[in-house]
Structure formats: structure tokens, C-alpha cells
Amino acid sequence: MPLATVRTRVEAAAPDLHGTGSRATRILGAACLVGMATLLMLAFWLTNPDERVDEETNIVTGQFDAVRLLYVHFPVAIVTYTAFLVTAAGCIMVLWKNSTWWDNTAAASAEVGVLFCGLTLVTGSIWGRPIWNTWWEWGDVRLMTTTILFLIFVGYLAYRRTMTDPQIRAKRSAVVGLIGAINIPIVYKSVEWWENRTLHQQSTLAELKVEDLTLFAMIFGMTVFLMIYVWLMVHRFRIGWLEHQAETAGLAVAIAERRAQAPDDIRNAVTDTRSSLPDSGVDT
Amino acid sequence: MTHLGYLIAGWGISLGAIALYAGSLMRRSKVLSARVPVERRRWISTDD
Numbered sequence: 527m528p529l530a531t532v533r534t535r536v537e538a539a540a541p542d543l544h545g546t547g548s549r550a551t552r553i554l555g556a557a558c559l560v561g562m563a564t565l566l567m568l569a570f571w572l573t574n575p576d577e578r579v580d581e582e583t584n585i586v587t588g589q590f591d592a593v594r595l596l597y598v599h600f601p602v603a604i605v606t607y608t609a610f611l612v613t614a615a616g617c618i619m620v621l622w623k624n625s626t627w628w629d630n631t632a633a634a635s636a637e638v639g640v641l642f643c644g645l646t647l648v649t650g651s652i653w654g655r656p657i658w659n660t661w662w663e664w665g666d667v668r669l670m671t672t673t674i675l676f677l678i679f680v681g682y683l684a685y686r687r688t689m690t691d692p693q694i695r696a697k698r699s700a701v702v703g704l705i706g707a708i709n710i711p712i713v714y715k716s717v718e719w720w721e722n723r724t725l726h727q728q729s730t731l732a733e734l735k736v737e738d739l740t741l742f743a744m745i746f747g748m749t750v751f752l753m754i755y756v757w758l759m760v761h762r763f764r765i766g767w768l769e770h771q772a773e774t775a776g777l778a779v780a781i782a783e784r785r786a787q788a789p790d791d792i793r794n795a796v797t798d799t800r801s802s803l804p805d806s807g808v809d810t
Numbered sequence: 811m812t813h814l815g816y817l818i819a820g821w822g823i824s825l826g827a828i829a830l831y832a833g834s835l836m837r838r839s840k841v842l843s844a845r846v847p848v849e850r851r852r853w854i855s856t857d858d
Contacts, residue, residue, distance in 0.1 A: 546839035548853045562825075569821075575812070590812040595820045602824065641831055645824050652820040656813050754828060761835045764853060768842035771850045 546764035554757050561750035568743040569597040592656045597743050599649040601751035602642045607710060609639030609755060610679065614707030617700035626770065629696040632703055633686060634762035636679050638755060643676040658725050667716040668726045675713055678706035692770070 576593040579586050616632025619625055650669070651661050663669060682702045689695040712719075717726045811817070843851065 545836060545843055546853070566821075570817075592813040592816060594817055595813075598821055598824050638831075641827065645827060648823055649820045652816050652823075656816055758828075758832060758835065761832075761839060764851075765835060765838050765842060768839065768846050768851070771846045772842060775846065775850075 546761045546768070551757060551760055554753060554760075558750065558753050558757055561746075561753060565597065565743070565747050565750050568739075568746060569594050573597075573739050573743050574737075589657055592653060593740075595649060595653040597747045599646065599653055600744055601747040602649060603646045604748050605751045605755045606639055606643040606646050606675075607714065608752065609635045609642060609759075610675070610707060610710055612759075613639060613679070613682075613703050614710070617703035617707070620696050620700040621704075624693075624696070626692065626696070629692075629700070630763055630766040630770065632700065633683075634759055634766050636682055636703065637762055638758045640676065640679050640683060641758075642751075642755070643672065643679065647672060647676060654725070663725055665723060666725050667720040667723045668713065669724075671709060671713040671716050675706065675709045678702075678709060682706055692773070 573594070575591045576589040577586055578588045612635040613632045616628045616635065619628035620632060647669075650672075654663070655661050682699060685702055686695055686699045689698065717724050717728050721728065
């Protein structure tokens with residue numbers, strides 16, 4: 527066997543000492559890539575465009591190829607809900623158990639959720655232009671509630687950066703996260719509660735009102751994007767863990783250095799005090 | 811294929827943003843890993 531091949535195999539088997547990867551994340555990452563390639567084939571090749579012919583007038587209507595955007599828009603919206611629900615669960619656990627693990631989980635999921643919520647808004651806007659003839663509709667309740675959800679969790683992430691004490695940061699940001707999470711059921715139900723104030727249709731997937739392959743592509747897309755969410759979430763969680771460890775290690779080193787310097791400091795401080803005092807004739 | 815520009819924009823922005831974010835996570839993880847000893851990274855095992 528050539529030496530280069532042996533070396534490559536040894537390197538591949540060695541643990542990843544310079545990152546947040548593990549065997550599980552590498553397998554999941556490979557599955558995500560294969561899943562995404564399959565989804566692209568489904569979305570662009572195997573599924574048909576949305577076309578309906580009126581039998582009386584022979585006029586063809588539908589979304590045509592723009593329907594292929596829904597194979598990305600719908601899954602990223604589902605991942606957004608999932609990510610912010612995980613954040614909400616983390617926030618509850620922080621307030622209940624005062625847990626660093628859950629605080630890290632909440633923060634990691636919120637960051638990934640903000641990415642997917644932004645993508646939901648962008649892909650929805652791109653789909654809306656050819657179908658609704660508008661990039662953005664200020665009066666649409668689902669658009670507005672989703673935008674508010676996005677902004678609240680951007681605020682949640684920004685608020686976390688303003689505090690350095692981990693305990694205070696965890697508790698205060700958990701309250702903000704829970705306030706944001708209240709918006710999740712409002713976003714989901716908005717098309718039913720205010721059905722006259724939205725361009726969005728009510729749920730058709732839950733009642734299976736779509737074609738078989740389209741339905742399969744939607745559900746498959748949802749699965750692939752949820753796998754991507756898990757992969758991103760695990761890496762982001764481990765980064766949070768590393769940040770915590772680095773903070774703790776840095777604090778421990780600083781305390782040790784300070785303790786080592788303490789006698790010199792005290793000696794210097796006493797010397798300074800002596801020199802600044804008026805001569806009282808008392809030998810201290 | 812109709813609406814090709816919209817399709818490329820929608821899918822391209824989505825996959826591009828996810829790839830960029832994944833890349834930024836990898837970069838952050840490498841920088842932070844250098845500051846934390848291996849024994850404190852509990853997802854690393856010799857079976858890996």
C-alpha cells in the first residue's frame with residue numbers, strides 16, 4: 527500500500543482536535559449533502575410545474591415553475607418555528623433550573639433560527655413577486671408577524687452581547703426569549719385569525735390537498751432542512767461551550783496571576799502610602 | 811423553465827447563506843479550539 531494512502535487513512539481516523547466536529551456530525555453532514563442533492567433533483571427535475579387548464583376556456587393558470595421555490599420556502603419556515611420553539615424550551619429551563627447547558631442551547635438555536643427566519647422572509651418575497659406581483663405587502667399579517675418574530679430574536683441575540691456576567695445574561699435574555707416565543711403561535715395562526723388581511727393561503731399540506739410527488743418533495747425538503755438545522759445547532763452549541771470554557775479558563779488564569787502579584791502590590795501600596803503621609807515621627 | 815431568475819435567486823441565496831454560516835461556524839470553532847485544552851472538549855473521543 528502506498529505510504530501516502532496509509533497517511534491519509536491515519537489522518538482520517540484521527541479525532542478532529544481543531545474544531546467542533548465529531549464522527550456523528552461528519553456522518554450527519556454527509557447525509558445533509560446527499561439529502562440536499564436529492565432535494566434539488568426532486569425540486570427541479572422530478573416534480574412538475576404547477577399548471578391547471580380551464581376546461582371551458584382552455585386558459586392555463588397556476589404558479590408554473592415558481593412553485594419550485596416553495597420546496598425551499600416551506601422547509602425553512604418549518605425550521606424557523608422549530609428553532610425558536612427549542613429556544614423557548616431553553617429559556618424556560620434557564621429560569622426554572624438556572625442551567626448553563628440550556629442557556630447555551632437557547633442561544634445556539636436562536637442564532638440558527640434567525641438565519642432561517644431571514645431566509646423565510648427572503649424566499650417568500652422572491653416567490654411573491656411573480657405570484658402576487660409584489661415583493662412585499664405591509665398589510666399582510668403573516669408577513670408582519672414573521673418580521674416581528676425575526677426582529678425580536680435579532681434583539682435577543684444583540685441583548686445577550688451587552689452583558690458579560692453569565693448568570694445575569696442567562697436570566698435576562700431568557701425573559702426576552704420567552705416574550706419572542708409568544709409570537710410563534712400568533713405567526714402560525716395569523717392566516718386563520720385574520721384571514722381577510724393576508725395574501726397567504728390557509729394550510730393545504732396538513733389536509734393533504736397537494737399532489738403526491740409535490741407532497742413528498744415538501745416533506746422530504748422539511749426533513750433535509752431539519753437535518754441541516756441539527757448539524758448547525760450542534761456545531762453552534764459546541765462553540766458556545768468553547769466560549770464558556772475559554773471565559774472560565776481566562777478568569778482562572780487572571781485570578782491566579784493576580785494572587786501571585788498580590789504581595790508585590792501590597793508592598794508597593796504600603797510604600798506609596800508611606801511616602802505620601804506627612805512625617806509623624808512614628809516608625810511604622 | 812419559467813421564472814428561472816427567481817428560482818436561481820431563491821435557491822442560491824438560501825444555500826449560499828447556509829454555506830456561509832456553516833463556514834463561519836467552522837472558522838470560529840478552530841479559533842476557540844486553540845484556546846481550550848483537548849480534555850475540556852468532551853465531544854472528542856479516541857474512538858472518533
